[in-house]
Amino acid sequence: MPINLNYQQNPNFPNRYISPEKLFYFLQENYSDRITAVGSSYLGKPIYKMSVGTGKIKVLAWSQMHGNESNSTHAMLDLLEIFKNQPSTKTELFSKISLDFIFMLNPDGSEKWSRRNGLNIDLNRDYLKVSSKEFPLLKELAQSGRYDYALNLHEQRTIFSTDGIHPATLSFLAPSQDHERTITETRKKAMAVIVRIYEKLKTEIPHQIARYSDEFYPSSTGDNFTKIGIPTILYEGGHFQDDYYRIKTRKYYTLAFYEGLVAISELHHETDGWEAYHQIPENKESHFDLIYRNVKLNTDFECILDIAVQYQEEIQLGAKEISFKPIIVEVGDIGSKKGWKEIDCTGKTFVSAHKFPRLDEEVNFLIE
Secondary structure, eight states, rough: OOOOOOOOOOOOSSOOHHHHOHHHHHHHHHHHHTTEEEEEETSOOOEEEEEOOOSSSSEEOOOSSSTTTTTHEEEEEEEHHHHHHHHHHHHHHHTTEEEEEEEEOOHHHHHOEEEEETSOOOOOGGGOOOOSSHHHHHHEEETTTOOOOEEEEEEETTTEESSSSSSSEEEEEEEOSTTOOOHHHHHHHHHHHHHEEEHHTTTTTTTOOOOOOOOOOOOOOOHHHHTOOEEEEEEEEOTTOOOOTTTHHHHHHHHHHHHHHHHHHTTTTTOTTTGGGGGBBBBEOOOOEEEEEEEEESSOOOEEEEEEEEEEEEEOOOSSSSSEEEEEEEEOOOOTTTTEEEETTTTOOOESSSSSOTSSBBOOEEEO
16 A cells, blocks of 8 residues: 655755754744653753654654764654644544654754764663663653553664665664564564554665664663563664765655554554564665775885775754765775775876875875
8 A cells, every 4th residue: 555645844954964952942833732841961951752642552752862863853843744734644643642752862962963962872872871861761751651662763874785785775673672582572563563664665665675683782772672561663764875965765764654653553562464574684784885996006016905985974063964074994805895886996096195095084085
């Protein structure tokens, strides 16, 4: 069946970067009756929970636990915009479920476009130590016993593909609760939701949906939520060819978010179809952003090699959008990996102040 949703981007947030202050103002101006401040960050920024729906099935979701993963926030903002124009769709969905959505759990990291929070803590590895100010807000909600499902919304790097050819634009995971990766009833419930999302979107983005590794991480959020009995679906928004601002990824992430909620409303703890979960291809770490092939260095001996580059994302002071810095991450024989873009340097000249490309430094050479 086709997706029952006409996608529309929220025009108030056209960029991949979302300023926390802009988000807070938007929520206060437009949804003051739906939001509650559940706490604040290390640097004193508010953290808001939006509550939508009257249904019996309770869902907890959160965005930007990692500050540089904004598609999760965009998905909720875009869904709110879509529902303005499709009110009957909204009414039908939220008569079955009640959604608590925590916007920007890590506003300090979001402001500086950093994975970690203001104390450089990875909130997604803070379940046991609870060293941060922000993570306990989420943990206490989850442990309240009110929720039937949880949506752990993230993004992944451009290095992943589904098959060594196509980018993993979306990846999903039903997290493990032990090192043995036991298939529990709780995991089956999450797997059933993921299968339904996959079936809905696989014709929209064929060969671009993957399954994330279910290696057990003792201190991570999803693994521990699963352990306490909450079926948890991990979302990972990834690369789409030539789409580093993730505009297309944003669209499919929003559709997947919606379809996940629909699946939850229909399944309500049933596990129908969960077995197909393992038919979804698993992420492969197969790509770099850019590879220069067959680079002949200006050395006194024969030296021809490959140079791999990854784009480092950053936000400049006062900027409204992120920028990309090309960083050298590997040199030598990179025949086992591919580049989303490749440049064959055979017969060309390597021009640089240095004889060798330097790892972990910005690209400082020309190929002429």
